[in-house]
Amino acid sequence: MTFRSMKAAQLEAALNEDLKKQTDPTAAYADLPEEELFTPADFDHSRAERGGYSNYSYWGATLRAFFKNKVAVFFLCVIVVVVAFTFIQPLLPGQHDPKTINNDPATGVQIINRAPDSEFWFGTNSIGQDLWARTWAGTRTSLGIGLAVACFEALFGTFIGVLWGYVRKLDTFFTELYNIFDNVPQTLVLILVSYIMNPGVGTIIFALCLTGWLGMARFIRNQIVIIRDRDYNLASRCLGTTTGRIVTKNLLPYLVSVIALRMSLAIPAAIGNEVFVTYIGIGLPTDIPSLGNLVQAGRLLMSQPSLRYQLLFPTAVLALITISLYVVGNAFADAADPKNHV
Amino acid sequence: MLKRVLHALVTLCIVIVIVFVLLRQMPIEGYFNNFDKLSDAQIKVGLQQLGLTDPLPKQVLNYFVQLLHGDLGTSNKYREGYSIAKIIAQKAPVSIQIGLISFAVSLAAGLPLGILMARSTRTRLKVWDKIGTVLIVVVQAVPSAVYHLLIQLYGSELLGVSMLFNTRSAATWILPIFSLSIGNIAYYAMWLRRYMVDEANKDYIRLARAKGVPAARISRNHVFRNAIVPLVQYIPNSILFTLMGSLYVESLYSIPGMGGLLVQVIKLQDNTMVQALVLIYAAVSVLGLLFGDLLMALVDPRISFTAKEGAR
Numbered sequence: 256m257t258f259r260s261m262k263a264a265q266l267e268a269a270l271n272e273d274l275k276k277q278t279d280p281t282a283a284y285a286d287l288p289e290e291e292l293f294t295p296a297d298f299d300h301s302r303a304e305r306g307g308y309s310n311y312s313y314w315g316a317t318l319r320a321f322f323k324n325k326v327a328v329f330f331l332c333v334i335v336v337v338v339a340f341t342f343i344q345p346l347l348p349g350q351h352d353p354k355t356i357n358n359d360p361a362t363g364v365q366i367i368n369r370a371p372d373s374e375f376w377f378g379t380n381s382i383g384q385d386l387w388a389r390t391w392a393g394t395r396t397s398l399g400i401g402l403a404v405a406c407f408e409a410l411f412g413t414f415i416g417v418l419w420g421y422v423r424k425l426d427t428f429f430t431e432l433y434n435i436f437d438n439v440p441q442t443l444v445l446i447l448v449s450y451i452m453n454p455g456v457g458t459i460i461f462a463l464c465l466t467g468w469l470g471m472a473r474f475i476r477n478q479i480v481i482i483r484d485r486d487y488n489l490a491s492r493c494l495g496t497t498t499g500r501i502v503t504k505n506l507l508p509y510l511v512s513v514i515a516l517r518m519s520l521a522i523p524a525a526i527g528n529e530v531f532v533t534y535i536g537i538g539l540p541t542d543i544p545s546l547g548n549l550v551q552a553g554r555l556l557m558s559q560p561s562l563r564y565q566l567l568f569p570t571a572v573l574a575l576i577t578i579s580l581y582v583v584g585n586a587f588a589d590a591a592d593p594k595n596h597v
Numbered sequence: 598m599l600k601r602v603l604h605a606l607v608t609l610c611i612v613i614v615i616v617f618v619l620l621r622q623m624p625i626e627g628y629f630n631n632f633d634k635l636s637d638a639q640i641k642v643g644l645q646q647l648g649l650t651d652p653l654p655k656q657v658l659n660y661f662v663q664l665l666h667g668d669l670g671t672s673n674k675y676r677e678g679y680s681i682a683k684i685i686a687q688k689a690p691v692s693i694q695i696g697l698i699s700f701a702v703s704l705a706a707g708l709p710l711g712i713l714m715a716r717s718t719r720t721r722l723k724v725w726d727k728i729g730t731v732l733i734v735v736v737q738a739v740p741s742a743v744y745h746l747l748i749q750l751y752g753s754e755l756l757g758v759s760m761l762f763n764t765r766s767a768a769t770w771i772l773p774i775f776s777l778s779i780g781n782i783a784y785y786a787m788w789l790r791r792y793m794v795d796e797a798n799k800d801y802i803r804l805a806r807a808k809g810v811p812a813a814r815i816s817r818n819h820v821f822r823n824a825i826v827p828l829v830q831y832i833p834n835s836i837l838f839t840l841m842g843s844l845y846v847e848s849l850y851s852i853p854g855m856g857g858l859l860v861q862v863i864k865l866q867d868n869t870m871v872q873a874l875v876l877i878y879a880a881v882s883v884l885g886l887l888f889g890d891l892l893m894a895l896v897d898p899r900i901s902f903t904a905k906e907g908a909r
Contacts, residue, residue, distance in 0.1 A: 438608045438883045442841045443875055450863055450871060451622055527740025531845060534742055536864045550743060557750050558760065570747065574739045581738035 313593070317512070320590035327586030330579040337576060338398065344391040351375070351385035353392035353544050358383070370564065377568045380552060389544045390569050394576070396545040400456060400529055401522035404463045409518050412468035413510075416475025417502055421483055433473060441466040445528055449537040456539060459532065463525050471517055478510055512591025519584030523577035530573070546573045598894065605887040612879045613664070617657055620872050621649075628673050628868055669876075674867040675858075681873045685855065691764065692847065692854035696839050699774045703781035703835065708825075710782065711789025715824075716816060718794055729786055736783035745776045745846055762850040773850045777842045781835040788831060792824035829896045833889025837882050 322328055344350065351357060357366045357379060365383035369375055377386035419429040448462035482488065483506065491501050526546060532538040533547030534554070541548055546569055553566025589595055628647060629635060635643070644650050651659070663670065669681040676684060710729055717725035736744065749772060753760045758768045796802065797820050805815050840856075847856035855874065862870035 434604065435608045435611055438605075438886055439612055439879055440837055440841055440882050442844065443878055443882075446844075446859075446863065447616065447619060447871075447875060451619060523738055523740065527742060530740050530742040534845065535848075535860050550746070554746055557746075563750075566746070566750070570743055573743060577740060578734065578738040581734060 311596075316593075316596040317587075317591050320595055321587055324586045324590070327583055330582045330586075333575060333579045334583060337394070337572070337579075341391050341395045341398065344388070351388045353384065353388040354542065355385075356383045357385060370561070378564050380565055381556065386549075386565060386568060389549060390572055393544040393546045393549045393569065394572055396456070396539075396543060397526045397529055397547065397573075398522070398576070400460055400463075400545075401525040403460050404467055404525040405518040405521040407460075407464045408467040408471050408521050409514050411464070412471025412517075413475050413507070413514060415468065415472040417479060417506070419472060420476035420479030421498070421502060421506075429472075429476070433469065436466070436469055437473075439466075442528075442531070445532055446535065446537070449532050449535075454537060454540050456543065459529055459538065462532075463528055467521060467525075471514075474513065474517070475510060478513070479506055482506060482509060512588060515591070516584050516588035519580050519587065523580050526573065526577060598891070601887065601890055605883050609880055609883050610661075612883070613661070613876060614657055616872060616875050616879065617660055618653065620868055621653065621656070623866075623868050669873040670869045672862075672867060672870050674865045675862050675870050681870060684858075684870075685873070685877070688853060688855050688858050691852060692843060692856060695770070695774060695777065695847075695852065695854065696836075696843060698770075699777035699839055700781070700835070702774055703778040703785060706778065707782040707785025708789060710786040711793065712816070712821065714786060714790040715793035715797070715820070716812075718790075719797075719812075726790075729790070733783045733787045736779055737787075741780060741842060742845060744779070745842075745849060748772060748776050748779070749849055760850070762852040764853070769850075773846050773852060776846045776849075777839055780838050780842060784831065784835060784838070785828065788828055789824060792827055793820050796820045796824045826896055829892050830889065832892060833885045833887075836885040836889075840878060840881060840885075 357375075358364065359366055366375075366379050367381055367383045369379040369383075371378040371386075375385050375387060377390055380386055380389070415429070418425055420426075444466050445462045448465060449458055452458040452461070488501060488505050491505055496505075529538060529545060530547040530550050533545070533551050538547050538551075539545050541552075549569035550566065550573065553563075553569060556562040557566045628649070629640070629643060641650075649656070667682065669685070672679045672681055672684060710732075713725040714729040717723050749760055752772045752775065756768065756771065758772070759766075761769070762773060763769045793816075797816075802815060802819060805819065806812070843854065843856035844859060845856070846852070847854045847858075848860040851857065855877070859871070859874040859878070862874065
């Protein structure tokens with residue numbers, strides 16, 4: 256038998272099979288397993304009464320979307336580790352005090368500008384203080400300033416934003432006020448306030464709080480204007496819900512993610528501004544270790560390559576913190592947007 | 598339009614009053630060059646001569662009259678007895694030159710970067726998009742005070758130029774201008790990319806692509822032209838960026854401009870100089886925002902100031 260005739264016989268058999276299936280419809284699925292066939296469903300009274308239900312949870316979906324972003328999770332770990340470490344570091348054995356001037360035990364001379372070694376991990380500065388301890392103490396100060404400013408911005412900005420957006424009578428007043436204050440650059444306010452008041456942590460926090468809430472208030476206001484007259488809020492009002500309850504139960508939960516995002520971005524901004532005013536010479540007093548003070552002290556020595564470590568270590572920690580917060584904040588905002596929940 | 602201009606003027610007046618009143622709270626040492634050596638009577642006479650013993654509203658009024666005559670007052674410490682207007686007239690040209698060049702550089706670098714990024718979102722590896730995103734994240738997240746410093750440190754080493762500015766040596770202009778531009782470059786690239794990607798997903802672009810119009814032509818004639826319109830909105834912002842950046846950058850590179858001058862007189866505690874310079878900066882930023890709004894109305898005929906501003 257030739258190959259061709261064998262193929263012809265095969266083809267004929269297949270065609271016959273198809274023909275048989277066409278004439279007898281049940282034969283077409285006779286070889287399918289039982290569970291793939293349709294069967295008539297029973298009518299169940301209890302199921303007909305059951306209401307619709309979805310196990311969608313906003314925060315669950317937000318967290319799931321966030322943890323899918325590997326880069327953001329990595330930076331979140333960085334933040335957690337760094338923040339935890341700023342508090343653990345003073346408790347570790349063998350740490351120097353950030354303000355003590357270290358003397359050589361043998362000669363009694365100050366250990367100035369010692370390059371990083373096993374005793375002073377980041378070296379010592381120009382008057383013999385331990386840079387490792389100072390860097391972490393400074394991070395603590397700067398993060399504290401950032402957190403204070405961010406909290407104030409969130410609370411006050413949200414408060415004003417809600418008033419501005421929800422109370423129609425105040426709308427024109429706040430809008431005019433905003434248009435005036437928004438025209439004044441934040442840096443100028445910062446400079447002016449720091450120039451007039453005594454340098455210190457309080458002054459910096461005050462100066463940064465003075466302008467930071469503007470953007471937040473405007474943002475909250477715009478969101479509230481959009482959602483305040485939606486049907487569910489109208490229904491709430493008709494049913495006699497008090498304004499306070501509408502704001503806290505209907506409006507604000509909608510905005511939590513945005514508020515969180517703005518807070519996470521306010522912290523790096525506050526740290527950056529602290530560095531800036533310290534550079535101008537109206538920031539924190541030099542005896543309070545802060546990232547601004549450390550960067551400023553390092554800057555004065557940067558023309559000598561052998562002393563550059565005094566600038567680079569604080570700068571590296573600073574950049575690590577701000578980049579992490581920025582990336583995590585943005586990733587969180589993306590994750591918190593219900594459009595990205597599938 | 599007229600309303601917007603009036604608005605800017607009112608804002609400016611209010612800002613002047615606030616700055617003036619705030620600076621009156623300063624310790625009076627800032628008005629004398631040799632405060633320690635003066636007797637109480639001399640100080641009193643000095644304050645009277647400066648008009649600082651008058652009631653506050655009268656002082657504010659006097660100051661406005663003085664400003665309208667184009668008189669910014671005289672310096673106390675920086676250059677004793679010198680007219681501030683004269684000092685600023687000397688310093689301003691350098692600042693303006695650097696500001697304009699940096700503005701041009703940021704447009705010339707930021708727009709192509711944004712276009713490259715937007716185009717590469719259509720390719721498989723998205724190389725340019727990734728590079729650009731890293732640049733934007735770093736520039737936005739790291740405080741400008743820090744990256745300006747690192748640019749100065751490593752830039753001067755890399756290019757083998759001096760860390761300090763010299764009007765006559767062209768090479769020393771590179772780093773300050775780069776420092777001032779980089780924030781705006783990232784800003785323009787970020788927004789242009791976003792607008793271009795949004796535009797490229799619109800139906801009429803998909804139709805053009807389906808028709809077989811070459812990608813380069815779609816990008817140039819349709820996507821870019823529409824995406825550039827909202828970008829005009831960011832021009833005032835970038836002017837502010839440059840202004841505020843110049844405070845830091847100018848003093849970092851010892852550029853003899855106005856930004857460096859403000860930092861210097863703050864350190865010297867020269868009250869009248871601080872007042873004059875803060876006012877100038879505030880005025881420039883108010884005008885910058887005004888100019889940006891007017892430009893928007895020019896570029897896009899759909900925007901006008903006669904209608905109520907709904908989005909604000």
